[in-house]
Amino acid sequence: xxxxxxxxxxxxLAATLLAGSALADTADKxxxxxxxxxxxxxxxxxxxxxxKVTKPAVQAGIVAAADPFTTAENQVTEQAAQIQNLVLQxxxxxxxxxxxxxxxxxxxxxxxxxxxxxxxxDGIVTEPCAWRIAVDFKTMGKDEITYLKDKLPNGGNVLEIxxxxxxxxxxxxSKGIHEGxxxxxxxxxxxxxxxxxxxxxxxxxxxxxxxxxxxxxxxxVTQGGDGYGAAQAFKAAGRKMPxxxxxxxxxxxxxxxxxxxxxxYETYSASIAPGVSTLAFWVAQQxxxxxxxxxxxxxxxxxxxxxxxxxxxxTTEKGGVANVEYTAEDAQKVVDAAKK
Amino acid sequence: xxxxxxxxxxxxxxxxxxxxxxLLIAIFWLQPRAMSYVGFNLMLNLAxxxxxxxxxxxxxxxxxxxxxxxxxxxxxxxCVGATLLSGGVGALPLVKDLQASGTLPTDLPWLLTTPxxxxxxxxxxxxxxxxxxxxxxxxxxxxxxxTLGMSFVWLGLSVVILPVxxxxxxxxxxxxMTLKPPFIPFPIIAAAVIAIFAHILIMxxxxxxxxxxxGGNPRAIERAGWSLLKVKVAMFALAGFxxxxxxxxxxxxxxxGDANIALRYTLLSIAGVILGGGEFVGGRISPVxxxxxxxxxxxxxxxxxxxxxxxxxQIGAQGAILIIVLALRxxxxxxxxxx
Numbered sequence: 001x002x003x004x005x006x007x008x009x010x011x012x013l014a015a016t017l018l019a020g021s022a023l024a025d026t027a028d029k030x031x032x033x034x035x036x037x038x039x040x041x042x043x044x045x046x047x048x049x050x051x052k053v054t055k056p057a058v059q060a061g062i063v064a065a066a067d068p069f070t071t072a073e074n075q076v077t078e079q080a081a082q083i084q085n086l087v088l089q090x091x092x093x094x095x096x097x098x099x100x101x102x103x104x105x106x107x108x109x110x111x112x113x114x115x116x117x118x119x120x121x122d123g124i125v126t127e128p129c130a131w132r133i134a135v136d137f138k139t140m141g142k143d144e145i146t147y148l149k150d151k152l153p154n155g156g157n158v159l160e161i162x163x164x165x166x167x168x169x170x171x172x173x174s175k176g177i178h179e180g181x182x183x184x185x186x187x188x189x190x191x192x193x194x195x196x197x198x199x200x201x202x203x204x205x206x207x208x209x210x211x212x213x214x215x216x217x218x219x220x221v222t223q224g225g226d227g228y229g230a231a232q233a234f235k236a237a238g239r240k241m242p243x244x245x246x247x248x249x250x251x252x253x254x255x256x257x258x259x260x261x262x263x264x265y266e267t268y269s270a271s272i273a274p275g276v277s278t279l280a281f282w283v284a285q286q287x288x289x290x291x292x293x294x295x296x297x298x299x300x301x302x303x304x305x306x307x308x309x310x311x312x313x314x315t316t317e318k319g320g321v322a323n324v325e326y327t328a329e330d331a332q333k334v335v336d337a338a339k340k
Numbered sequence: 341x342x343x344x345x346x347x348x349x350x351x352x353x354x355x356x357x358x359x360x361x362x363l364l365i366a367i368f369w370l371q372p373r374a375m376s377y378v379g380f381n382l383m384l385n386l387a388x389x390x391x392x393x394x395x396x397x398x399x400x401x402x403x404x405x406x407x408x409x410x411x412x413x414x415x416x417x418x419c420v421g422a423t424l425l426s427g428g429v430g431a432l433p434l435v436k437d438l439q440a441s442g443t444l445p446t447d448l449p450w451l452l453t454t455p456x457x458x459x460x461x462x463x464x465x466x467x468x469x470x471x472x473x474x475x476x477x478x479x480x481x482x483x484x485x486x487t488l489g490m491s492f493v494w495l496g497l498s499v500v501i502l503p504v505x506x507x508x509x510x511x512x513x514x515x516x517m518t519l520k521p522p523f524i525p526f527p528i529i530a531a532a533v534i535a536i537f538a539h540i541l542i543m544x545x546x547x548x549x550x551x552x553x554x555g556g557n558p559r560a561i562e563r564a565g566w567s568l569l570k571v572k573v574a575m576f577a578l579a580g581f582x583x584x585x586x587x588x589x590x591x592x593x594x595x596x597g598d599a600n601i602a603l604r605y606t607l608l609s610i611a612g613v614i615l616g617g618g619e620f621v622g623g624r625i626s627p628v629x630x631x632x633x634x635x636x637x638x639x640x641x642x643x644x645x646x647x648x649x650x651x652x653x654q655i656g657a658q659g660a661i662l663i664i665v666l667a668l669r670x671x672x673x674x675x676x677x678x679x
Contacts, residue, residue, distance in 0.1 A: 069645070072655045076601045077386060080594065081638070084382040085645045088374050100505040102596035109595070114378060127595075 027061050029288045031281060032091040033068040036079050036099035036123065045274035045323050046097075046122075053278040053325050063285060065091075076100045080107035086116075093117035093284040095277065098125045117287050121280040121299070122272070131287065133280050133297045133334075135272050137169055140301055141176025144221045144245045145184055147268055151243060155186025156218030159209070159242070161195040161202055161230055163223040170194075173223045190214060195226035199251060202229030210237045219243040224271045227252040231259075247271045248302060248322040253313045266306055273302040275325040282331030294338040300330075348676035352669060356616045356632040359665050363639050370646045377525055384527035385517070385593055387638035389414065391531055392586035393605045394612035394634040395538050395627060399579040401613055402542070402555045402625050403572055405476060405483035409491035410583055411606035413469075415599055416494040417462065417587025422507030422597030425458030425588075433503060455510065466580035473576025477569050491606070498599035505598035509591045517592030530589075531631050538582075538627035551575060555623025612637055615665055636661075 033050055037043055047068055054066035069086065071078045079099045084107055086094050094111060098104050098120055105127040108118050112129035121133035148158070160177060163170035174192075181187050191209050195202030202225075210233060217239070220230050224247020234241055241259070246252040246269035259265035276299050287293050302324050304312045316322045367383075368375045374383060393410055400407040423431045429452040430436075438444045472490065476483050519526045542548040553561045554571040562568050586605070591597055616633030618625040640661050644654045 067648075073604065075604050076594065076598055077590070077604060078641075081386050081641050082645065084386070085642050088371060088379055088382050088642070089646065090373055100598045100601075102505045102507070103594045103598040103601055105595040106593045110382065114382075 025290070026063050026285055026288045028064050029092040029285075030065040030067075030090065031063055031093045031095060031284050031288075032086045032089075033066070033095045033097075033277065033281075034079060034082055034086060035068060035070040035097045037074040037097075038070045039074075041320055042274050045321055046277045049273075049275040049323060049325050050277045050281065053275075054281055057281075057285075063288075066281060071099070074099055076103040080104055083107040083111055083118075087111050087114045091116060093119065093288055095280045095284050096120040096123075096125065096130070097277070098123040101126050117284055119280050119284045119287070121276055128295070131283065131293065131295050131297065133276065133283060133299055135276075135299050137172035138176035138179070140270060141173040141178075141221070141223075142180040143270065143301075144177060145180025145187060147245070148187060148219050148221075148243065149184050151266070152218055153186075155184065156188070157190045157214055157216055158187050159206070159213065159217050159220045159230075160189050160192040161206065161220060161222045161226045162192055163195070163197045163226075165194050170223065177221050187219075189221075190217070195222070195229060197223060197225035197247075199226060199229035199232075199249075202226030203233045204229075206230045206233035207236060210234070210239065215239070217242045219245070221245055222247055225249055227269075228255050231255055241265070243267050245269070246304075248273075248304060248312075248316075250313070250316045250318055250320050250322075253304070253309065253316060253322065257309055257313055260306070260309065268306070269304040269309075269312075269322070270301045271321065272299060273324045274321060275323050279326040279331055279334065282326060282328045283335065285328070286331060286335065291335070292339075293335050297334050297338045300334065348672045352672045352676075353617060353626070353629070355665065355669055355672065356626075356629040356636065359615070359668075360632050360636045360639070363636060363643055367639060367643050367646060370643070374642070374646075377523075380525040381520075381527060383639060383642050384525065384531070384635060387635045388517075388527055388530050388534075389586045389590035389593070389602070390605065390608055390612065390638055391534055391631045391634035392582050392589060393602070393609040394616070394630045395534065396579040396582035396586060397609035398538075398613045398616075398618055398625050398627065398630045399542075399575045399582065400483070401610075401618055401620065402552055402623050403473075403575045404555050404558075404621055404623075405487075405572075406610070406620075407487045407579060408484055408606055409487040409494055410579070410586075410609050411603045412491040412494035412498065413465070413580075413583045414587040414590060414602040414605050415597075416498045416501075417465065417584050418591040418594070418601050419498040419502040419507065419597040419599055420458055420461050420465075421513065421588050421591040422509055423458075423501055424461055425455050425513075426508055426510040428453040428455055428457045431507065432501065433506065462584050465584060466577055469580025469583070470573045470577035473572040473574075474569060476576075477572040495599060498597075502597050502599055505596065507597045509595050509597075513588055513592035514595060517589060531635060535628045535631040538631070541578075542625070542627055547574075552623040552625065555621070555625075608634070608637055611662055615662060617669075636665075 038047060050068050057063055058066055069082055071082055076099050094116055096118055104125050108125050108127040108130050111118050118130040120130050124132040124134050162174050181189050191213050193205035193209050195205050219242050222245050227244045227246040228251045230244050244267055246256055246267060248269050248271035302322060312322045373379060393414055397407055397410055430448045439446060472486060476486055550561060550566050551571055554568055558568055612633040613630050615636055616626055616629030640658050644657050649657055
């Protein structure tokens with residue numbers, strides 16, 4: 001199946017080749033991926049996606065090289081040195097998942113001054129000369145309430161599961177959820193727990209708060225990596241299963257499928273695909289190609305709805321995260337959206 | 341000792357420079373592009389803070405101690421440099437939050453915006469280092485334990501100052517670190533200045549001889565009427581001073597602070613001292629060697645990445661370079677003994 005998607009992206013690539021839209025003078029350009037950390041499944045998937053998309057691109061002669069570099073320790077100074085070495089090695093563009101939003105600015109500025117294009121994604125940098133492919137986590141949170149509004153017009157009590165306390169991402173998603181709840185007062189957030197984006201922790205946290213909550217919880221809003229744990233906690237407490245928003249993890253999708261087959265359970269799932277690294281690759285390629293690209297771009301979420309569940313589950317490996325690789329056309333769409 | 345050109349003693353003092361030269365030749369062979377003004381700038385500018393941290397570590401090693409807190413201390417200085425030193429108390433994220441919530445007025449009095457606050461805190465940092473030296477001498481505590489404990493204190497303080505990465509380096513540090521002097525790249529000039537300054541301070545002054553002697557033979561120094569307490573305090577204060585310079589130069593390069601910015605410096609600085617010909621005991625040190633050692637370690641990183649060694653192996657390879665140099669030194673020592 002992965003081979004099949006690989007073929008698909010190749011075909012898409014060939015299509016763009018024929019259309020001649022994104023390809024011109026980048027055949028002799030070299031792009032490097034500077035990555036600060038590879039220690040979890042999301043980052044591993046990110047690196048695999050990079051290989052899967054860039055290898056055919058190099059073979060097809062779209063770019064001369066697209067080499068990934070990961071620092072051994074998640075350290076700012078190490079990554080700064082890495083960026084400087086990449087500049088010396090003559091890379092024309094550096095795609096960057098940064099260890100720190102601010103502390104790499106010096107190295108990034110030096111790269112820019114040397115004429116190197118820097119495109120940061122996921123872990124973005126604030127240096128103005130770099131491009132940023134950011135994630136709108138706030139919208140991701142708000143979307144959850146928007147979905148519930150359609151599903152449950154009468155509203156009701158909602159339980160919120162948050163991520164790791166003190167982390168920027170947790171703050172943003174939660175802000176979005178609360179903003180949604182203020183705009184739709186029929187939903188009342190009756191409890192908030194920290195599940196640390198981990199199924200086991202989420203299960204324990206939800207099990208702990210459930211006895212103190214009213215019986216009519218209609219929905220659980222989550223941040224990803226915690227939906228399955230929440231479901232287990234509700235099951236163990238013998239409560240009616242609410243709508244739990246999922247976060248694209250394989251165990252969550254598998255549980256959802258099981259419930260869907262058993263009783264027609266409906267929900268949706270959204271998260272950022274690790275394949276966003278490939279989006280950054282295409283954006284870098286387009287900039288090298290001389291395209292006008294705004295400095296701030298927004299990553300589309302990978303959203304799985306009731307209809308797409310089976311397919312998503314099939315392509316997601318056990319213990320992994322649903323993923324998608326982007327094509328040059330997708331990158332074009334993101335760029336066009338940012339221009340508006 | 342004969343006067344022949346290849347006497348072990350000469351060889352040993354030349355070893356750091358020779359390893360650096362060998363590494364440079366290998367780098368230029370792999371990546372001719374590096375042999376340029378820009379190349380030297382890029383490869384060596386991060387060596388400046390490492391060299392300063394190495395000198396700081398060398399001061400502590402001179403008196404037979406070891407500083408395991410230098411990395412977090414450098415990070416602490418970087419955080420202070422990016423906040424207090426550029427905009428005074430008003431630049432602290434905590435104060436900014438209070439301003440945003442309306443608890444504090446938008447226009448702060450002079451007292452809260454003066455960079456003097458930063459200078460004061462940095463001076464306090466050096467005082468703390470001096471006190472540590474005194475404490476270690478008075479209570480005869482193992483420095484490893486004391487400084488390991490302090491490393492958590494510095495890290496905690498950095499997080500208090502800068503809970504999330506950010507801040508901005510003061511303009512004058514930024515412009516100093518990005519100087520582009522004609523012909524000779526700034527990192528090379530800076531390294532030479534650091535090496536010569538430290539060399540004169542520790543190797544050429546009379547009190548410097550006492551400082552080194554306190555590491556080699558403390559009892560002799562004590563009998564000669566020198567205060568060992570003063571020696572420890574002086575060396576730790578010097579370490580604090582050079583550590584501060586390391587932090588400031590680092591924040592000048594990165595433009596903003598991060599509590600975790602320099603955690604690696606603890607080990608890098610120890611490795612730099614040893615690579616540069618210093619030894620853990622006996623006041624046997626070499627400031628020039630330490631700077632060369634720091635440069636060698638930095639270049640080793642570039643060399644390995646030019647070689648395209650997978651990153652998982654790079655740390656191991658860096659260790660291997662260290663072991664090779666040390667093995668060479670052991671060989672030379674062996675030859676010396678046989679004479």
